[in-house]
Amino acid sequence: MIKDTCPACGSNEMRTGEFKGYGSLFKKRAIIKSSEVEADFCLQCGLILALKVKNPEKFA
Ligand SMILES: [Zn+2]
DSSP states (O other): OOOOOOTTTOOOOEEEEEEOGGGSEEETTEEEEEEOEEEEEETTTOOEEEEEESOGGGGO
């Protein structure tokens, strides 16, 4: 459950999407380490409110 309200349009219809493949975040100089990235976005206007790396421990 995401309770955020969009600062741009005031909508509280939020969805979480995922970046995969080319959208993945790669650790610098260690391309074998990658993680999917989640994005919370407004269903109304498309504003992205948060980006989150799903497996941050891979980059430690
Ligand atoms: Zn919005």
